[in-house]
Amino acid sequence: MKAKERTHISKAKIIDASWELLRDEGIESFTMRKLAERLNARAASLYYYFKNKQSIFQVLADQVAKETLASIGKEGSWKEQLNQFALCLQGRLKERPCSAQILMQTVPLEHNYLRLINFLLNIVDQVPINDEKKYTSVACLLNYVISFELDEYERSRIDKRLEKEGQNVKELFRQSIESMQSENTNVLQRIYQNQFLSGMGSNQMFQVGLTILISGIEQLTKE
Template sequence: MRIKNLQITEEDIMKAAWDLLDQKGMEEFSMRKLADLLNIQAASLYWHFKSKQSIFQALANEVAKQCLLADISHEDWKDRLSGFASHMREVLHNYPCSAQLLMRTLPSEPDYLSMINTMLQILDPLRFSDSYKFSLVTTVMNYVISFELDRYEMNRLNVAMQDESAGGAPSMFKQSLDLHTGSGPNIIKRMHENQIFNELGSAHMFRIGLDAIVRGIEQLAMQE
């Protein structure tokens, strides 16, 4: 991405920031690299953003804005919550390093706050205290973010370990299973042989965990 005109806009910077995250990840993201990608001086970026963190805040807000497009028109709160969480996962899956962005930014931007408030509105009719509702929403958010983080890190790990093993991380894991000793049935090896581990990061596995959380909330609500 090259911009010859020095009159760059915030939109130009945001687009380039997404490209840089996709190429380098958050660990190697810097204002200098972003400026190089835009073919400008790094100082030009500071007219629009005070720091790298302020760019991250803006990117996280863009992710939250996309999450707010979820369809929550269902009558049942369980369907609304599940639908919102599922849509949120799809957004995180499509935006590079978006799970990390939500973890490393403050929910101080308008759409970020609206995203949290929307989830709170879904649970607000339930007979829980506000403290309990906030804890439940945080639990759901953390599940979605952690699920996407695990998928992202697993992919990175497999790439990083290609040089150490011909089959990468899966091959090394299988070798460890073959050497595993212990009392009782080796259930984890059985699951591996039945290709259960191929479901890691899948929509099916995500749904199982989400259903467990939502049903748990439902059981707690029934006890109130």
């Protein structure tokens, strides 16, 4: 039988296939073997371009950073610029599968990733606080945006797993909330009954958290 002809690969093809694999199977199932199968190539041939999957993730993170930088404007006050930056980054994380996990699992060593951090620092540099607080503010903002998307991803995975087992997630949550007994005012029950918890993971919730964070940075100027 004639051997199956292998496909010629390149760095660009590997990157494109990596995003497809992340979209179809998630980061938990990402392996060099599965990537090679998707490319119809030998796994060994991938190592000519990347020494391991971590080095691929570094490039993917750098691509997300580059695309984010390309979509950001520079108009408005520092608070408006931070808000716009966060929304742009959130948009990229939603479009690129598992990109929040990629950013969380990589080190900012690549050119565009470093440019992204420096871009943020230049915005915060307008705030009259010391450099330590500027860097901490930038780190908190990045962590907030990334963690918000991570939380959404994990919550979706849990919901799908429970539903696959025949469990209704909303009903389980309702029962748990209503079974709570407390000597104090049960604020959580009140919030649930007013349907405020239905906004979990929404753009409105993201914006509220972002407003709180930016207001906190401004508060540092008064200390």
